[in-house]
Amino acid sequence: MRSRTTTSSVLVALLVVMLVAPAIPSRALMMSYSPVIQGGSGASAGTVIEWNVTDCPDVPFSWGWSSDEKWLTTPGEKMVFSIENVTDDIEGILTIGNLTVNANDTSIARELVLGVWGKTQFFPGLVIETDSKSINALNETAYAAAARVKGNYLNGTMESRYEDIAVRGHTYSCIVFDYEQDPTPYGESQRTTLAYDTESGVLVWANSSYSFGTPYVLTLELARIVTPATGLGPVLPLVVVGVVAVVVVAVMVATRVLRR
Numbered sequence: 001m002r003s004r005t006t007t008s009s010v011l012v013a014l015l016v017v018m019l020v021a022p023a024i025p026s027r028a029l030m031m032s033y034s035p036v037i038q039g040g041s042g043a044s045a046g047t048v049i050e051w052n053v054t055d056c057p058d059v060p061f062s063w064g065w066s067s068d069e070k071w072l073t074t075p076g077e078k079m080v081f082s083i084e085n086v087t088d089d090i091e092g093i094l095t096i097g098n099l100t101v102n103a104n105d106t107s108i109a110r111e112l113v114l115g116v117w118g119k120t121q122f123f124p125g126l127v128i129e130t131d132s133k134s135i136n137a138l139n140e141t142a143y144a145a146a147a148r149v150k151g152n153y154l155n156g157t158m159e160s161r162y163e164d165i166a167v168r169g170h171t172y173s174c175i176v177f178d179y180e181q182d183p184t185p186y187g188e189s190q191r192t193t194l195a196y197d198t199e200s201g202v203l204v205w206a207n208s209s210y211s212f213g214t215p216y217v218l219t220l221e222l223a224r225i226v227t228p229a230t231g232l233g234p235v236l237p238l239v240v241v242g243v244v245a246v247v248v249v250a251v252m253v254a255t256r257v258l259r260r
Contacts (some may be wrong), residue, residue, distance in 0.1 A: 032130060032131040032133075033129055034199065037201065037202075038227065039083050039084050039086045039091075040083070040084065041084050047082075048081070048226040049083070049127075049224075049226075050079070050081075050222075050225075050226070051078065051080075051220040051221060051222055052078060052168075052223045053074070053075055053097075053218075053220060054075055054221055056073050056218050056219070057214070057216055057218070059214060061216065071099035072098050077097060078223060079094070079095065079220060080095045084102075089104040089125070090105045094108055105125035106123050109124065110123050113190070113208045113216065114192070114206055116158075116192065118146060118154040118155070119145075119147075119152040119154075120145045121145060122141050122142050122145035122146075122179075124177075124194065124203075126202070127201045127203070128196050129201060130198060130200070135175060139160050139175075142177050145158065146158035148182070154190065156189070157179070158177065158178070158179050159178045160178070162174070165204050165205055167205060168221065172197040172204045172222075173197065173198050174196055174205075175195070175196050176193065176194070176195045177194045177195075178192075187210065187212040189210065191207075192208040193205070193206065193207045194206050202222060202225060203222065204221070204222045206221075
């Protein structure tokens with residue numbers, strides 16, 4: 001009777017592991033963002049990313065179409081993004097100059113002109129997904145945003161390439177997007193360059209400029225990425241492996257007991 005009980009317990013344990021392991025919410029398994037990109041708040045703060053502002057407008061610029069908020073910063077200040085939630089998009093708290101706002105990184109890119117507002121929109125955000133499928137899709141969107149097609153008022157030239165970018169003594173392997181808008185009858189055409197680290201997905205270097213009455217320019221360079229001191233996100237796959245290992249050992253022990 002004892003042998004049958006032992007066998008039943010082992011089988012139940014194996015079944016539990018098989019059912020529970022796939023459901024464990026590991027960001028590394030559920031999505032294509034780098035494991036260093038983690039959400040959190042309060043005592044369990046998520047990843048914090050800082051950029052140096054090296055060039056920027058010298059007048060306030062509006063934030064949002066229907067908002068009275070304006071942002072103003074100066075060269076030498078930092079732009080900080082504290083990640084709170086990682087889903088299909090990345091949500092968090094952005095601080096740039098005098099403005100602190102809750103937003104997702106796609107809307108942040110739109111407000112700061114870190115992308116192309118074409119007929120097909122191209123706003124990769126502050127962090128991109130790093131798997132090859134996502135990068136290929138992003139590349140296709142970039143070229144579509146600049147396509148010379150009817151109804152696209154931001155048509156122009158888009159180029160992408162892989163390049164090593166050195167910032168603050170560290171070299172990152174990046175995918176770089178270069179965009180130049182075709183000449184316009186009024187103002188100065190938009191020019192935008194975005195470089196993303198292919199390992200972390202974080203924006204390493206950015207420069208965007210245009211003039212539609214008031215000249216605009218923003219240049220950012222990555223300062224640092226602060227990851228949570230503790231966090232189960234990237235560790236959970238190892239937990240699953242550990243549980244499986246324990247069950248395997250239990251099976252081996254039970255098998256020896258049954259043979260006696």
